[in-house]
Amino acid sequence: MARMKRFSLFVPILAGLLLSSLLVAQNQPTATKIGYLNARAVVEAHPQFARVKEIQAKAEAELKPLREQLQPLDAKIRAGNATAQEQQSYRTLSQNLQESVTKWNNQQNAALRPITEDIDKIVSKVAQEQGFAIVLDQEVAASSGLVVYAAQELDITQAIVRALPK
DSSP states (O other), X not given: OHHHHHHHHHHHHHHHHHHHHXXXXXXXXXXXXXXXXXXXXXXXXXXXXXXXXXXXXXXXHHHHHHXXXXXXXXXXXXXXXXXXXXXXXXXHHHXXXXXXXXXXXXXXXXXXXXXXXXXXXXXXXXXXXXXXXXXXXXXXXXXXXXXXXXXXXXBOHHHHHHHSOO
């Protein structure tokens, strides 16, 4: 009997707690909009992107001559006319090119990391302020077929660009 009394008191208290938590949850605004942005445009608008462009220019200056040296050797190898020395030169140049590409990619990624971290914070802030639950990259969504149509007013690219540090 005492157990039954405790149980009968427990049920209304539990129901009251559940009901009050539902009411509180209903009173909190829930973001339901899905927005998009042009991530490339936002990254390129970031003030630190100039450093990335410098790295890209230096990389191209180093990589272009290597590619130009590889092209005729590649053609000879494909045609079956390459000497043993040309094949060795091709392997050496290919390895040098790959190492250089890796080096420059690492430098570019290191320069992009703080930019993307900064942009991620800004996107989160702007999305929350404007009531967006999800923000997609316009190019990825379009190329994947994930999104076929999106209204222009859901584009937050300019809001993000305006929020970037100067």
